[in-house]
Amino acid sequence: MPNEKKRFILLGEAGAGKSTLINVLYNFFNGTINPTDVFSAATQVKLAIPCKYWDDRVVETFADQKLNERNIHDVTISQTMKCHSYSFETPNITYEIIDTPGFNDTAGIEFDGNNLNCIEEELRTVQHLNGIIVVINGSIDRVSTAFKNFLYLLRQIWGTTLCNACVGVLTNCDSSSVNINPRLLYSELQINPEKTFYFQNTVFRWNRQRKVTKQLQEDFEDAVESVKMLLSALRKCPPVPTESFLVSPIKLGVIQKCIESSILYLLELVTALIGIELTEEGISASKSEMSRNANRDVYHHIHAVAWQALVVAPTKKSKDKKELKPIHSNRVQDSQHMACNNRKTKESHSDTGHSSPPPPLPPSSEHADCTARSNDTYNRYYNEYDRHVVYRPKNVTVELIVPDGESIARHNNANQECTNLIAKRSRLRDQKQELHDLILSTYETLRQQVSEIRKINKDYDLLEKNSELLRQFKVKTTASPDNQAALKNFYLNIIDILEGK
Ligand SMILES: Nc1nc2c(ncn2[C@@H]2O[C@H](COP(=O)(O)OP(=O)(O)OP(=O)(O)O)[C@@H](O)[C@H]2O)c(=O)[nH]1
Ligand SMILES: [Mg+2]
Structure with a gap:
């Protein structure tokens, strides 16, 4: 019976454990399936892909694989750089598994674009695929949106036959510690729970200088069982010709998603910018309000009667009639003026003379601020009385x-607030500058994305495809009555970029 070739492609996010799975399979096919063969000084482990603590166990055939993996000591970057096919021969079947670079949410469009190119190149060299192995880190409860979109597009392009031959490998977990919901895997990625396998490949994470634990050995045994189940599922997958497996449409879809993200990001940035401008306007308004309310004095009018002293000067003609001459016209009032120079005094005389004794001085509270009224004033007052002076009442x-104490306190508080806001304003100006810079760099990203999409399809209608987002953008930038022209420019710039101007 001829040896049948079953070919699968490994797809997953960066760091999900694709290359480790290749090592687990490689080790398995080399017959190292007992923990004693692994966890001993004379370990039998054989690897195809270098990994941190087992670097010395990579077989000669794959020595050049080191060039295909990045710095294995740095797990923060995607390890695998190119697609590479690994063959595992058994008497009846040869399994060929294609390792691919991981998708990376943070590395950007160029990165995922390169992955797609490399997958396309790899598929051009082969006649058929039997299925897809989707590798997901099962200890995390979600799959990135970029990867979800990618799998969705894959289904649109690669058709149901191949996508139904999709198996799931959940790494970093077993069936009891898995975090991602298998039902979610089915609803979002159409990965059937019966075709989902759990791997806790701690063995290749284990620092061989440290003690071997029971858990490590159990994890290894479980992984061997999972490999057996996985192979039994893979064996059932029929071949699907790859000639129609174009990646370009997927790439187009991925770039369109990236363009949407850029427009959404620009919308967020412009919204933040509008927020800052409104705050700045608020600060200026409260500042001018503060200076308008700087006068915090209160006017009081006190009505009083002042007694004006007049000399009684008897004439020779009539002893009864007395000629009244003012001797200290406005003296009281003058002294008041001297005592408190922020007073204005209006007076009106009462017509009739009055010779009654002088009234007591007005209560001191009314003159609390006129303490300068000296003893000298009193003396003169009473001396005049002694010398037969008559007093005439005068309305004053x-x-x-x-100063209004309450309003001063309020003003001081408001002033403090104003000072705080002004301090904030300089921070806002910095933030505004940062936002402007970010907007400019996002325009640049958008420009690159548009040029990428034009390379695939020069007639792709970006305005139509992004019409809903553009509408939201337009509403946002025209809703604010102030600064409309400047804001509208942001919108117009995006249109220009999408139109390739
Ligand atoms: N504990 C544990 N660690 C794992 C498991 N699978 C992978 N790792 C570790 O996760 C890290 C990334 O694993 P890789 O196999 O390089 O992941 P990858 O999907 O090939 O990553 P890229 O090549 O960057 O796409 C390595 O340090 C592995 O040792 C697992 O099941 N359990
Ligand atoms: Mg890898």
Whole structure:
């Protein structure tokens, strides 16, 4: 019976454990399936892909694989750089598994674009595929949106036959510690729970200088069982010709998603910018309000009667009639003026003379701020009385301008607030500058994405495809009555970029 070739492609996010799975399979096919053969000084482990603590166990045939993996000591970057096919021969079947670079949410469009190119190149060299092995880190409860979109597009392009031959490998977990919901895998990625396998490949994470634990050995045994189940599922997958497996449409879809993300990001940035501008306007308004309310004096009018002293000067003609001459016209009032120079006094005389004794001085509270009224004033007052002076009442209105304590306190508080806001304003100006810079660099990213998409399809209608987002953008930038022209420019710039201007 001829040896049948079953070919599968490994797809997954960066760091999901694709290359480790290749090592687990390689080790398995080399017959190292007992923990004693692994966890001993004379370990039998054989690897195809270098990994941190087992670097010395990579077989000669794959020595050049080191060039295909990045720095294995740095797990923060995607390890595998190119697609590479690994063959595992058994008497009846040869399994060929294609390792691919991982998708990376953060590395950007160029990165995922390169992955797709490399998958396309790899598939051009082969006649058929039997299925897809989707590798997901099962200890995390979600799959990135970029990867989800990619699998969705894959289904649109690669058709149901191949996508139904999709098996799931959940790494970093077993069936009891898995975090991702298998039902979610089915609803979002159409990965059937019966075709989902759990791997806890701690063995290749284990620092061989450290003690061997029971858990490590159990994990290894479980992984061997999972390999057996996985192979039994793979054996059932029929071949699907690859000639129609174009990746370009997927790539186009991925770039379109990236363009959407860029427009959404620009919308967020412009919204933040509008927020800052509104805050700045608020600060200026409160500042001018503060200076308008700087006068915090209160006017008081006090009505009083002042007694004007007049000399009684008897004439020779009539002893009864007395000629009244003012001797200290406005003296009281003058002294008041001297005592408190922020008073204005209006007076009106009462017509009739009055010879009654002088009234007591007005209560001191009314003159609390006129303490300068000296003893000398009193002396003169009473001396005049002794010398037969008559007093005439005179209505006086004293206008007092006194500081308003409550409003001063409020003003001081508001002033403090204003100072805080002004301090904030300089931070806002920095933030505004940062936002402007970010907007400019996002325009640049968008420009690159548009040029990428034009390379695939020069007639792709970006305005139509992104019409809903553009509408939201337009509403946002025209809703604010102020600064409309400047904001509208952001919208127009995006249109220009999408139109390739
Ligand atoms: N504990 C544990 N660690 C794992 C498991 N699978 C992979 N790892 C570790 O996760 C890290 C990334 O694993 P890789 O196999 O390089 O992941 P990859 O999907 O090939 O990554 P890229 O090549 O960057 O796409 C390595 O340090 C592995 O040792 C697992 O099941 N359990
Ligand atoms: Mg890898």
